[in-house]
Amino acid sequence: MAWAPDPFSAAAVPAPDGADRSRLPQVRGRLAEYASMPMLQVLRRLETGPRGLTEEQAQTRLVRHGENVIAGSGAPGRGARLLRAATNPFVLILLALGGVSAALGAFGAAMVISVMVLVSCWLQVRQEHGFDQVAATLRAMVSTTVTVVRRARAQASPLARETPIDELVPGDVVNLAPGDMVPADLRLLRSVGLSLDQAVLTGESLPVAKRAAPDEAAVPGSGGEGDLGTFDCPWLCFMGSTVATGTGTAVVVATGASTYFGAMHARLPARRAETAFDRGVKGVSRALIGLMLVCVPLVFVVNAAVHGLRSAALWFAISVAVGLTPEMLPVMVSTALARGAKVSARRKVIIKRLPALHNLGAVDVLCVDKTGTLTRDRIAVDCHFDPEGHPDPEVLRWAALNSMWAAQDDGAMLVNELDEALLTHAEHEGVPLDGCSGGGVIPFDPVRRRGSVVVRTGLGTETLITKGAVEQVLDCCTRLRTRHGDVPLTEADRDRLRALTDRHAADGVRVLAVAVADQPIRIGGYRPADEQDLTLVGFVGFRDHPRSSAAAAIAALAERGVAVKVLTGDHPLVAARICRDAGIDPGRIVLGEDITASGDAELRELAERATVFARVDPEQKARIVRALRADGHTVGFLGDGVNDAMALRDADVGITVESAVGIARESADVVLLHGDLDAVAEAVTDGRRTFGNIAKYLEITISSNFGNVLSMLAASVMLPFLPMLPMQILVQNLCFDLCLLPLAFDHVDPRTLRRPRTFEPARLTRFVLLLGPMNTLADLTAFMILLHSTGSHPAPVAQALFHTGWFVENLLTQAVAVHLLRGPRLPSLRDHAALPVLLGTLALTAIAAALPYSPLAPVLGMAALPGTSILLLLLVLVLYCVLISAAKARWHRTTSLRRQDVAEAHGA
Numbered sequence: 001m002a003w004a005p006d007p008f009s010a011a012a013v014p015a016p017d018g019a020d021r022s023r024l025p026q027v028r029g030r031l032a033e034y035a036s037m038p039m040l041q042v043l044r045r046l047e048t049g050p051r052g053l054t055e056e057q058a059q060t061r062l063v064r065h066g067e068n069v070i071a072g073s074g075a076p077g078r079g080a081r082l083l084r085a086a087t088n089p090f091v092l093i094l095l096a097l098g099g100v101s102a103a104l105g106a107f108g109a110a111m112v113i114s115v116m117v118l119v120s121c122w123l124q125v126r127q128e129h130g131f132d133q134v135a136a137t138l139r140a141m142v143s144t145t146v147t148v149v150r151r152a153r154a155q156a157s158p159l160a161r162e163t164p165i166d167e168l169v170p171g172d173v174v175n176l177a178p179g180d181m182v183p184a185d186l187r188l189l190r191s192v193g194l195s196l197d198q199a200v201l202t203g204e205s206l207p208v209a210k211r212a213a214p215d216e217a218a219v220p221g222s223g224g225e226g227d228l229g230t231f232d233c234p235w236l237c238f239m240g241s242t243v244a245t246g247t248g249t250a251v252v253v254a255t256g257a258s259t260y261f262g263a264m265h266a267r268l269p270a271r272r273a274e275t276a277f278d279r280g281v282k283g284v285s286r287a288l289i290g291l292m293l294v295c296v297p298l299v300f301v302v303n304a305a306v307h308g309l310r311s312a313a314l315w316f317a318i319s320v321a322v323g324l325t326p327e328m329l330p331v332m333v334s335t336a337l338a339r340g341a342k343v344s345a346r347r348k349v350i351i352k353r354l355p356a357l358h359n360l361g362a363v364d365v366l367c368v369d370k371t372g373t374l375t376r377d378r379i380a381v382d383c384h385f386d387p388e389g390h391p392d393p394e395v396l397r398w399a400a401l402n403s404m405w406a407a408q409d410d411g412a413m414l415v416n417e418l419d420e421a422l423l424t425h426a427e428h429e430g431v432p433l434d435g436c437s438g439g440g441v442i443p444f445d446p447v448r449r450r451g452s453v454v455v456r457t458g459l460g461t462e463t464l465i466t467k468g469a470v471e472q473v474l475d476c477c478t479r480l481r482t483r484h485g486d487v488p489l490t491e492a493d494r495d496r497l498r499a500l501t502d503r504h505a506a507d508g509v510r511v512l513a514v515a516v517a518d519q520p521i522r523i524g525g526y527r528p529a530d531e532q533d534l535t536l537v538g539f540v541g542f543r544d545h546p547r548s549s550a551a552a553a554i555a556a557l558a559e560r561g562v563a564v565k566v567l568t569g570d571h572p573l574v575a576a577r578i579c580r581d582a583g584i585d586p587g588r589i590v591l592g593e594d595i596t597a598s599g600d601a602e603l604r605e606l607a608e609r610a611t612v613f614a615r616v617d618p619e620q621k622a623r624i625v626r627a628l629r630a631d632g633h634t635v636g637f638l639g640d641g642v643n644d645a646m647a648l649r650d651a652d653v654g655i656t657v658e659s660a661v662g663i664a665r666e667s668a669d670v671v672l673l674h675g676d677l678d679a680v681a682e683a684v685t686d687g688r689r690t691f692g693n694i695a696k697y698l699e700i701t702i703s704s705n706f707g708n709v710l711s712m713l714a715a716s717v718m719l720p721f722l723p724m725l726p727m728q729i730l731v732q733n734l735c736f737d738l739c740l741l742p743l744a745f746d747h748v749d750p751r752t753l754r755r756p757r758t759f760e761p762a763r764l765t766r767f768v769l770l771l772g773p774m775n776t777l778a779d780l781t782a783f784m785i786l787l788h789s790t791g792s793h794p795a796p797v798a799q800a801l802f803h804t805g806w807f808v809e810n811l812l813t814q815a816v817a818v819h820l821l822r823g824p825r826l827p828s829l830r831d832h833a834a835l836p837v838l839l840g841t842l843a844l845t846a847i848a849a850a851l852p853y854s855p856l857a858p859v860l861g862m863a864a865l866p867g868t869s870i871l872l873l874l875l876v877l878v879l880y881c882v883l884i885s886a887a888k889a890r891w892h893r894t895t896s897l898r899r900q901d902v903a904e905a906h907g908a
């Protein structure tokens, strides 16, 4: 029951069912052809070469093939939007009520309801169009790019450069690196240790190894529609997958709707789990529909019992139902979200999926990685030493050789920050890295926490060089290099080495171990299982200084009720040191192995208690996030690496930085352009401000509607006639709806921004139960006055005057309620509503004053009120102000006491 659109969700705008699917056999056939051809023939068929296309060729092809986007993944057309607006549950309720009115012959009422439906749908379509434009602009600011190899002219040298994914064309040559999205369907030209995560396409979570075809390729599986044989083809890479490890160079064979992903698009499931926003929307919708289901039959039964079973009683009940239907709520929510996202964009925070803005405001636990968040992400080599602890340039040379060959991919250099630091330091120290050639790579992965290369050092021999986390490298070592030669590695040595590296870790230095193994040259690939019987040669230490702003940002988040938890793949001692520097008490650090050993219930408890989690792999990060969510928290996750993608997707709101890898940017809902924790604290406040206005709208409209229903019930018992004509209820509702919409643009009291905020149906119900009856008390006073002051008139005139009086009183109290209930403080010159809200309520007051004297008055059954009635109604307005202010003060007192209780309970 989503009433706010999410233009980025694949499920939001499904491609026309059947249309794309019918292309699957054709697409599969073409891919099978590309898979079975020798490489040269593939390149010839695509009229390209290993040096890529020229810019001119690429432009011509872009015109011929169109942009590399999936049909239906863009913004929907006006027709689709209108359909979505018309099928929103609240509009469906209105349509049903309009239908019943028409069937009963109440054509006037049916017409007003139709006007309400039309206005609501029109505003929603218009608003969604604006919403989509805001979203598209914001997304364009953080669009995902791909490294493409092109030439300026036919004779020019090829140049690798970043290009937006949608500009890719068949025949383009692209480079792939860990964390990249596969941007189209590709045939591999070259690869080094490449593996892809194809879960989006196959549901299989383990990465699949890919490699260029040896020479003549085989035809991949070609079974029925569900056949996944095509995905098993090692030299084809498919749009929708991501690079898990290794690198590759490939030629684009199909783009956009011609890709396998494009043809499957209509069948893909929605990507994300339900977030806090979705849960909130559902809860509030259910509460509102529940309120209607109780109130409307009650109004009908009471009226029928008192006045007899007449059609008037039914129309009246229908009008009450219409009055209780918040059909403008979707418009209000999308207006507030789009406005909030624009404000955040000015602060360089890009909200890719607009509902994420609400989720940001609701976050009460923020999980962050360490590097780049608590540290400056300027990693430098701090030391390198042999197993005795003495500085040793040979250790630096082995480590740098590992970095160099791991990063080298036929000219395209790809380095992670540790490797980059190593290569820079080696160059600075003049360490020679020549004299050997690369023989193979076993890429680094965050679960093994080590990576290896094989280099050819002499005739017939090669050396496997492994570098990685100390524990994980020691696990593969059986020998130790000393000044007197290699010796067996004993248990005592292991203990000594751990103690040695722990001392560095406690000082905040990340230590990697380096080990080697000489072996005869081998033909064929290398696997992680080859990392055994190694000789430990030493260690390299890296330092990344803490960010000076981190401590203040963490304090700012704590002030806003957001607890920060650190999830890192690094050593617990390094994590503890960096956390202390950032003002976080690490407490008892939970390790990845503790998480693996814990069941779901146990993990929820662990995740609740602990602040720092170290040596965690990508799946463990995601499990922690899920455990916190299962425990009732709204969880944000801030990360930028391949190993963060899963957690980014599983969090209520995934946050990343502009420099993050492709998959992290794609998985995140929010991208920080100048990102650090300060920006997150600001964005959290923006989210709360946005939600504050949505909450205000809900509180004001629902409490006054509820008060009105109570008044109608009381009037049904007290009066011999209906307290308001059905048509008047409908018109009044239309006026409320339109004049309260500007609340989306209101200021928000800073005190309401201090705590996480989300839809809380129970809180809303308490508010409505306290404030609604104040409205009823004022109404009942107005009834007395109106009965008394109109009693001398003949019955039809007296009824018209009564109806008019209550109509006017309702509009005026609603206008006043906006100002009295919009914040914890009373309105003043310093603390007043924003201009659009002032204008909205002024319009409501003007309608109340003018309608009884306008040409519409007889149509609506209204009469001009005598001066005394107006004066007395103004007195009722004063009484209403007193009642509502007292109730509001009581509300804020009890809610702050309640909050204290909760805080104390948490403290205890």
Ligand SMILES: Nc1ncnc2c1ncn2[C@@H]1O[C@H](COP(=O)(O)OP(=O)(O)OP(=O)(O)O)[C@@H](O)[C@H]1O
Pocket (backbone or CB within 6 Å): 369, 370, 371, 372, 416, 418, 419, 444, 446, 449, 450, 451, 467, 468, 469, 470, 510, 511, 512, 567, 568, 569, 570, 571, 641, 643
């Ligand atoms: N390029 C590399 N070569 C060898 N080992 C590495 C490399 N990068 C990381 N490691 C090892 O693997 C461990 C986990 O790295 P990973 O990148 O998963 O950590 P992370 O969770 O991203 O850390 P952070 O929280 O600091 O961002 C590191 O602590 C280090 O010991």
